[in-house]
Amino acid sequence: MSDVVQGSKQGVSVSDAKRSGVTDAVLGFFANHYPAIFAVAGCVALWQFVVWFFAVPTFMAPSPVEVFYAFGENGAILWANLLPTLLEAFLGFIFGNLIAILLAVWFVYSSTAEKAFYPIAVIIKSIPIIALAPILVLIFGNGIAPKIIIAGLICFFPTLVNMVQGLKAASPAMLDLMRVLSASNSEVFWKVRLPASLPFLFAALKIAATSSVMGAIVAEWIGSSYGLGALIIEATYNFRSPLLYATVVIAAGLAVALFFVVSFIESKVVRWKPDAQH
Structure with missing residues (x-):
């Protein structure tokens, strides 16, 4: 009987420890990010007040409450279109950055290669993505390939330069x-x-993490029947403003989530500051 009581006490203590750990994590997150949390809350409150005070029509600018309801009413649609965009952005992020890193290593060890191909990379970067997207759609069709390529191209140049x-x-x-x-x-x-390059690399990867989502959405605008970009176009043409704003919020949230994933990996890999090496 005493063993049972002791075991139950241990179970309760483990459960309490887990709850305490979660509470500490939440409090720690709030303590580190409370200025941003209050700033976002203030912007949302201001948005709600402006829409209410000036009686802005819903088709022009829905209130945060209407956007919140749009999440509940269109949750399945938003989730179904989030997954393709996430896949395109992730694959574009991986391939674009991988090619950029390999080329950067080649450029560092071969000045001839750098002089020959670096200007080509600059030229490709100077072409607007919105102009490249139709060309890639014509070549590769409306499948996933042009979306990955466009997302990769947006990631490519910042990583190449920083690396x-x-x-x-x-x-x-x-x-x-x-x-x-x-x-x-x-x-x-x-x-x-490589250790010297890691702070520069992660600075570029954090930019690329958000840019890859933008690239995937731009590609979906040109020719796609799925993804957040296609949903934005559909909601715009049908004057479904709450759904449009909800889709934009989802896209922004995806980009921020990828940014924090890269930042978390950086915190585990890079434990020194760049000038600490010298």
Whole structure:
């Protein structure tokens, strides 16, 4: 009997510890982000007041309450269109950044390659995505491929620029030391250049995380019957403003979520500041 009582007490203590941990996490999050939380709440309250005070028609600008109801009424539609956009943005993020990182490594170790192909990357970046999207749709059709390519192109250039700068930011003293120790190029890369580039890389990845969502949505505007971009077009043409605003909120939330995922990974990988290396 005493064993049962002791076991129940242990179960209660473990449960209490879990609840305490969750409470501490919530309080810690609020303590770190309360200015942003209050700022967002203030903007929403101002939005609600302006719509109410000026009697703005719903088809022009719905109130936050109407947008909130739109989530409940169209939850299945929003979820069904969120998943394709998330997949396109994620795959574009992976492939665009992977190619950019590989090219950056090549450029650092080959000045000829950098002089030859860096200007081409700049030219591609200078072409508006809204102009490239129809061309890619004509070539690859209305499937998922052009959406991934466009999302990848938006991610590509910032990562390429930052990664090249980061790889070249390695401490000259550390590079000299590695040469004295007769280190190979691969050892110099993994032990000196790559660690030096990580703060630059994650700065670019955080930009790319939000840009990839924008790229996927722009691609869906050009030619698609699914995804958040297609839903935005449909809601606009049918004057379903609450659904339109709800879709925009979902798209923004997706971009912010990807940003925080990259930031979380950065906090686990990069535990030093860039100038701490010198």
